[in-house]
Amino acid sequence: MRTVTTARSRYGMVIDLDRCTGCGSCTVACSVENNIPPGTENVTERTGITWMRVYEADDGKSFPDTHSVFVPIMCQQCGNETPCMSVCPQNAVEVDPATGIVGQIPERCLGCRYCMAACPYHARYFNWWDPKWPAGMEAAMNPDVAPRMRGVVEKCNFCQSRLHTARERAASTGRTAIDPADYVPACVEACPQRAITFGDLDDSDSFVAALAAGDRAFRFLSRIGTEPKVWYLSSREWVRNLSDRVVARTRKENVRG
Amino acid sequence: MDERFIPRGVQRAPFWRFMAWIIPWFGVLLWGLYGASLCLYEGLNQTNMDNRFAFGLWIYLDLTVIAFGAGAFFTGFLLYIMKRRELQPVINTAVVLGLICYSSAIMVLMVDVGQPLRAWFTFWHPNTHSMLTEVTFCLTCYIVVLIIEYAPLVLKNRQFRNIPRFLVFEFELHKLMPVFAAIGAFLSFFHQGSLGGLYGVLRGRPFAFREELGIWPTTFFLFVLSAMAAGPSFVLVITRLVERLSAKRLVRQNVFATLGKISGMLLTIYLGLKSVDTLVWINGTSPSAGFPAFEYYQRASFGTWILFAEIVPFGLVPALMLLNAKVRNHTPLLVTAALLVLAGVTLNRFVLTIQTLSLPTLTFDPFLTYVPSWQEVATFAAVIAYGVLLYSISFRYLPLFPQEREIARIER
């Protein structure tokens, strides 16, 4: 039975692209936190597992007029018609109504990868290999997160184990709601440039809600109507135009021949 | 050597020649099984699929063979439900082809998924909103139906017929065949449609996403129709191929013509609806999702030619050919038209699976390419070899073509 919590939240994230230097700390912190194993010898950017991944996007112009921006992309936590959840044949993807977090249940995943085809953000990753750590390095695994097995899909879940910990802490101190300071995903904590803000979008007092409502805020592929809960900020217009293809200029290097 | 197992009254190649035909295919099958077992044992890292190309050759293969396998349900439907008796001569071969296509699709799916041992979870924790659940349920039921439909054929083998219990069971089962044909038609309708819906519901892939009609995206109906158009053509092409390989006439020309006519009519309806659907998609669905449709075709390898090819040379041309009685009575032209139909459906499935995944969604995504690994190709080849073997064995030992004896007699 699912416990129904009265205090509902809608957790979301705002990433300031004007502050991201593409250092990769978020990616690494995420992997450390969630016991994502190091890549195998022949891993590539297309077979690896990076729940939080930094892309480099540009304005499509050529040298020397080109401008670039680093874009960290993780599960965008779609709030409407969540594509991955609706396509999973065996309910291995769930949207927690209490938090709005889209969660993956690896023990139930068949590995059909339909959700990966469904996700427009490429935020879902498949375990192509058995999880392996160099000898002895298991000692440096996060005790709070179970490693996944080969053949299942996984993705960002806003560090769900940290939410559990925060809830336990709240329960042990007799509070009904968690302290926002207790629940911060690893990437948010790790970002050396403080580019990522996290919080409850429904809480009008939260910083994250204010940022998401600002002029600089936009979401990727907003027109497909999936209502992601991850927002991006930029004061550069061309960066905001990256949100949807219809407003972005055609990128020349994508078009070959 | 094996004469006692060959149906009476038909001539089959000498055993050694049959073996010479079987053994290379068996070798291919073994190679493919080795590739597939590598994928199962070592994991899917043996394939060239990746997180971005989460589906590859196998899903494409599945969608295509299942479309081809539609001949089984549709012929059964026409014969048993619509009482089109003229299709009786090809019902057996249609059933065998259907069984081959569906069983191979299921086998490949079992290699394709990461945790095949959990396949039953779909039944246990079904998400009824997922097209894949619908596909899984229908495929499972339908493979049972196909096996039941195939069983009487097996029991028709001379050695089984000598056993009264088998004989009577085959007789009784055959009498109930319309029930199975009806169930099969019902199930096939849904899973052919759901396979289309599989991509049509992908909101995040505007290249494949389609508006809903009722509760299904339009590709649901287009898939049903295109599969129904392809099924008879596949039966036609394979039967003709077997005729050529065995140097025998197996069915009468009028059967071919009927299959061609059915294929042509359905293809025409399909094309009409597909064109409307494409126009709605280009002008409405895709732009409103933020994707200018012309952009999909800006990649050199996947230009507008692919859309044109699907609709004109592999759609309109065979449709017009098949609707023409003269063409239908001219076997080489008829077979050419049927091959074009199959090519069109193959291309359509390719576009929906491979092109959908290679096209970028985010503005800074690259256009991707994918080349299957040898393990994937081997598994693919194993499916073909399995099909050839099962069909060859069925053709040799089971009375697939009821008209064969008669035609042979008349021709003398």
Add this chain to the structure above:
Amino acid sequence: MQVTRRGLLKFAGASAAGILFSPLPWKLLDDIAIWTQTGPWIPKVPRGPLTTAFSTCALCPGGCAVEARCAGGIPYAMRAAVRHTAGRGALCPVGMTGHHLAYHPLRLSGASVIRRTSDQVETDSLSTQEAFDRILGALNTRPLATGVAVIDQRPGRTLSGQFRAFLAQQSPGYYIVPDDDRLRMHEAFSNACGKDGLSLGFDIERTATLLTIGTPVFDGWTRPARTAALLDRRHDARNPLKLIHADPRRTRTSVLADQWLPIAPGSETALVLGLTNIVMRDHPSLAARYVADLHTSDRRGMLDVLSLFTPGIVAKRTGIPVDTLEKVGSALAHRKPSMVIAGGDAAGPIDRDTHQAVAALNILLGSYGTPGGLLHRDELPMPATKMAAISTIGDVPDGSISLLIIDGEEMTCSTCWESIESKLSPDGHLVVSTSPFLTQLSAHADIVLPSPAPYETAAEVVGDPTDTVVSLSISTPLLPRKQGSVEPIELLNHLSGESVAMQELLKQRIALVHARGRGMIAGYQDGSGHRLSEFASADEIWSAFIEGAVWTSPPLHETPAHSYTLLGHSPNIVDRWAARAEGEPNGNGADGQVILLPTASSDAASCGRISPLMTKIYQESEVRPTRAHLVLHPDTGRRCGVDDGDQAVVQTESGSRHVTIRFSASLMPGVAQLSIGPDPNVSGKKSEFAGSDVFRNTLSRSPMAGVTAIVRRA
């Protein structure tokens, strides 16, 4: 009621059937899924009480404050100590995984003898005592007129002082530090100011106009917290920072700078002198103040050489339009405070003459000794007395070293083996490396003594060399020290016959700092700040350090030295500068010819070993290029006959490398970028130590000049 056997059977049968209609068997069936999750091949997560420990990251001199989350006393995750107030609170990805290095697959388990064949490195184990004895033997029986040398890749530590003290007793003893940009910059300023032993820091937090010449300020040049401060300055409402980055390469700094000056390879001197020319021409007051008053030994020569660098000539040489140059010059002169920083890239130092020109321009701009400019640093005192002089490898005569000790190699490898090789005595030599892993240099050594991995021992962190304040802290041990590891001081003790404990030496140094009585000690745990004078003794400070704390000096604001000369004291500098007015031809891709430029992330990962998890940002995403990716402009690529994704070979006079072509329209045509940084792709593989490579012998040249290379399809 009569109980019959039949009744019993019926009951049992019915019960079995009935159970099927209860959740029990189905729930059990469901749990099968858990078994696949907990198979023996799935690693088990550690168990134990969860605790938090504080330490300092010792992977680079940045010395970031870290908070380690531990299970059963073993750290499993690192994060920046956020409550720390001394401007830190940020970690780079390498620092975040520093605790993984102890599990590195190339970790050496004991003293090893290295056997090196043409493409392979093999190790034979050796007892520590044997290794010590062989080293002592080499010291004692060395040929006459050959010396002992220590290459200290991380100078400034207490251990460095011990090395220097040891070498002072040898004849000759060479104490060799990396010939890097920091050293060259200090040299150039010392030249210009006529004052030796300068130590300068960059006050980037207050700069308004910052011109960086190849300096990767957004890519690990300084510790992440200062990079964040730089970003904050860009959004400063009153006087925002304008960052102009000159670099032929497209780097993360090129991308993030307000303005990128994609100068032609090798034209950085021309750019600096051209800007100097513009500033002097347009701002006679500056010129008057610094040049007209004859603060140069050769005013005529200076003006002559500057006349060779007119905006037109420089625009041609650098490829930067005249009006852009004028605007940059104007910004430097007007948007004060301004500063020019050159070099600092992990791909190698830029040449001395450019540094001399940069020093001149900085002096001209008045950024020397000004807030927002270059400030003097007050270096930490050393407990050792009578220390050998600091030299670079170039200062050592050829064939003069018979015992060489290389230390600190695991963190950085800014000295390349080729420059060392010729210095070794042809009559026999022994090369010893102290490193926890097999690295680029230790793979060339004869004996490797495995030093403890990060967090296995109390290591001294002397603070960010780019900072204007000096700091000191201790990387508190968090992991048990691996059996068989040897602290370098143990080797030194063995050689010098003394027995000093590292901890005692560190305390001696802390006592010296304490004696100066300046600065603050900040704790990581609570962010508390305490004046140094509140601590009664070095022991108390030591305790605070072990619990996670840092000492920082107060900033120094010294007035500029009075006597300086823009040309410095380098002989013939004017002629060498003049030679740079004319450029070498750029690679245009014809016949596959390109100018190959080395790139590297400049954080702690610049060259040392990195966590196995770093595949996430090297291989599994495109954040950092791997050594196997050659990045080219599509036009250049096509002229070379290669396409995006092709396998290709890039060849220079010193070697060749197999690469995958990656196109980027943002790159300068005619150049190709290739990473020289660490790469989990090759880490630990034979190819890592392969005999030749494309950049061999070129690291001592400016990385921005590049080398000529041929690219062809493999």
Add this chain to the structure above:
Amino acid sequence: MLPWVYEFRWEPTHIIFLGVFFSVLTLILITLARAGARTVRDIRSHLDDNISWTLAFEELASSSRVCRHELNGDIQHRTCTNEFDCRSCEAHRAFLVSGRSASAAVIQRSPTSSGMFGLHVPLDRYYHRGHTWVKPEADGTITVGLDDLGRRMVGKIEAVELPGPGERVTANGHGWTIISNKGRARLRSPIDGNVIAAGSESEEWFLRVAPVEGGPDMSHLLRGPEVKPWVMRELERLQFALSPDGGSPALADGGVPVRSMPDAIPMKDWEGVWEEMFLQA
């Protein structure tokens, strides 16, 4: 999937979906079970012979299903639709009623040796389409045997498996089995009756039966003028059975069938020929 499984949802879509799935599954299983149950029922009520005959008839090419009234010239073309069972054939009755049908012919009493294509086909008996004959004996019993073409097809008989006295045989049902060195030839009984005596290979007949109550119904058996055209067509059919593709081995055209075909024609699958010619399913 089931209400007690975690994740079961009481949503309409869920219920409809699973309802349809279970219905289809149930329907498949029920239909399959029905086929099974009918099989058991058929076997229990000994309908297997009938079914076998039905299937054997269906197996025949339509050109081989010639009606006896075409054979005897009553009509130009007619294909049998009643499994060669004239006893229940309305059309046959109509022909008889018309009074001009040759099927009404009475067999000759004398054992006229009638040479037909080199075969011995006496017209003093009735012929079954499965190459067995029925001859009413003077004592009121009936002998049942294999016709000359059948004997030549079987060749040298090594053994026979005959029903014992007292056993019942039914028309079109299993009669007896002949074993030769080429295999087993199963023969259909031409007539209903109770076996009185079993013959042997040396005798002309294999079974002597007592007719069932109400006298022997032999209206489905061929006689008189029907026999020759039938034999001719059977020779044709044999020719085809021996060489489906028209190649060797074949009977010499117009020649006389040899006495023992299996010896003369070294063909492996004689059982197949017998099954074909003796109308086995």
